[in-house]
Amino acid sequence: MPYKVLVIPxxxxxxxxxxxxxxxxxxxxxRFGVDLEIKTAEAGDVALRKYGAAMPPxxxxxxxxxxxxxxxxxxxxxxxxxxxxxxxxTLYANIRPVKNLPGVPAIRxxxxxxxxxxxxxxxxxxxxxxGDVAIALKVITGQGTRRVARVARRYxxxxxxxxxxxxxxxxxxxxxxxxxxxxxxxxxxxxxxxMYVDAAAMELVRNPARFDVVLTTNQYGDILTDLxxxxxxxxxxxxxxxxxxxxxxxxxVHGAAFDIAGKGIANPIATILSAAMMFEWIGRTDAAxxxxxxxxxxxxxxxxxxxxxxxxxxxxxxxxxxxxIEKL
Numbered sequence: 490m491p492y493k494v495l496v497i498p499x500x501x502x503x504x505x506x507x508x509x510x511x512x513x514x515x516x517x518x519x520r521f522g523v524d525l526e527i528k529t530a531e532a533g534d535v536a537l538r539k540y541g542a543a544m545p546p547x548x549x550x551x552x553x554x555x556x557x558x559x560x561x562x563x564x565x566x567x568x569x570x571x572x573x574x575x576x577x578x579t580l581y582a583n584i585r586p587v588k589n590l591p592g593v594p595a596i597r598x599x600x601x602x603x604x605x606x607x608x609x610x611x612x613x614x615x616x617x618x619x620g621d622v623a624i625a626l627k628v629i630t631g632q633g634t635r636r637v638a639r640v641a642r643r644y645x646x647x648x649x650x651x652x653x654x655x656x657x658x659x660x661x662x663x664x665x666x667x668x669x670x671x672x673x674x675x676x677x678x679x680x681x682x683x684m685y686v687d688a689a690a691m692e693l694v695r696n697p698a699r700f701d702v703v704l705t706t707n708q709y710g711d712i713l714t715d716l717x718x719x720x721x722x723x724x725x726x727x728x729x730x731x732x733x734x735x736x737x738x739x740x741x742v743h744g745a746a747f748d749i750a751g752k753g754i755a756n757p758i759a760t761i762l763s764a765a766m767m768f769e770w771i772g773r774t775d776a777a778x779x780x781x782x783x784x785x786x787x788x789x790x791x792x793x794x795x796x797x798x799x800x801x802x803x804x805x806x807x808x809x810x811x812x813x814i815e816k817l
Contacts, residue, residue: 491526492771495555497548497570500533501745502755502803503561509757509807513783514559514764516811517776523768528555534564534745543569552577557767558738561760562745568614574738575607580731581633582640583607583707584766585714585742590758592788593722593797599697602648603717604641605710606668607731609633612707629664629706631671638675640732641704648701651680655689655705655713668706676704686713693717718742725756725796728763730770737770739763753802756794758784761810783813 496511498504511527518525530548537543543566552558552574563570574580583605589595615626645652654673658666669683684692686709692699693713697720705713718727727742741759749755765780792809793799801809 491524492557493555494525494527494767495548495551495558496527496529497532497558497560498529499561499745500535500564500566501562501747501750503533503563503745505750505753505755505803506741506757506760507559507561509803510559510760510764512804512807512811513761513780513814514767516814517764517768517780520779520814520817521773521776523771523773523776532560532563532570534566537566537569544573556736557770558736559764559767560738560740562741562743564745564747567744571740572612572614575731576613578733578736578738579608580733580736580738581606581608582637582732583710584640584644584730584732585710585717585727586766587714587717587721587727589721590726590788591785593726595722596694596720597697599693599700599717599721601697601700601703601717602644603703603705603710603714604637604644605705605714606633606637606707608707610707612711627661627664629668631667634668634671635675638672638704641672641702642676642679645676645679645702649680651682651701652676653689653700653703654681654683655686655703655709656683657686657709659685665706672704689713690716693720714742723756723796725759725794726762727759728761728766730763730766732770737767739767739770753804754795755803756796757803757807758793761807779814779817780810783810783817786810786813 498507532548585603588600611627617624656665656669718724724743731738765777768776
């Protein structure tokens with residue numbers, strides 16, 4: 490049975506980086522005999538203008554039938570696409586590995602994995618305005634915290650058995666205190682420490698080597714992972730996976746970058762590394778490892794986009810990495 494993959498190109502630079510990544514996906518699938526059934530559908534700002542819905546019914550139907558969604562960045566309608574997918578399929582763990590790539594200038598040496606709770610917190614979208622007052626509800630549940638903490642445990646057991654729980658329980662005593670307490674209970678038996686989110690932000694810049702697996706809430710994770718990606722060399726290198734019990738979505742951390750769309754200079758590596766995570770999720774670590782090796786080889790041979798010091802175009806980077814995989 491083939492794995493059913495729904496591709497959503499997205500907005501801005503999305504179609505460019507997704508096209509480059511798909512060259513790599515097809516090359517890896519051929520090289521390692523992975524049976525993929527790939528379909529493409531529109532969602533995002535372009536779909537909203539064309540169909541009146543950021544997530545058209547036909548796209549939603551294809552997403553329902555897919556095993557995995559492979560998505561480019563979405564513009565202003567991100568909540569109506571990305572958050573909808575996360576909530577609809579309970580993709581409760583957002584996995585964002587952050588690691589230096591050889592040959593890419595970086596602020597510090599860093600090698601850690603963020604496990605971000607992905608369907609709760611203020612991102613549930615429970616916002617209200619009453620007269621001159623705007624209110625947003627922050628939702629933390631025991632079930633949601635336990636299940637994402639178990640994911641953090643699995644990653645820690647594959648790495649250094651260390652987890653840092655990041656929160657702000659000194660101020661948000663009830664919600665963040667609850668997240669902290671439930672997480673610490675679930676992580677018993679590992680080496681566990683905890684940090685306030687502001688201190689964690691500072692420490693990620695000053696001494697990122699102290700982190701291995703970081704477990705945190707939705708909003709804090711969203712912000713900290715962008716910061717960590719820049720420490721490693723840039724957000725154009727940062728992949729992510731949204732993981733549930735039976736379905737997953739993979740996408741670059743970065744946004745749609747409308748200012749450089751169509752110029753052929755967008756870095757596709759974050760999207761390509763997200764494809765590696767996708768292969769890993771379906772159990773094909775051989776293909777995932779090959780993609781990562783090919784990315785490193787491409788950078789080593791100076792086939793890279795201008796943001797990391799190269800002169801290659803988006804499509805040239807994707808094509809070169811695909812060629813390396815075919816020759817492995």
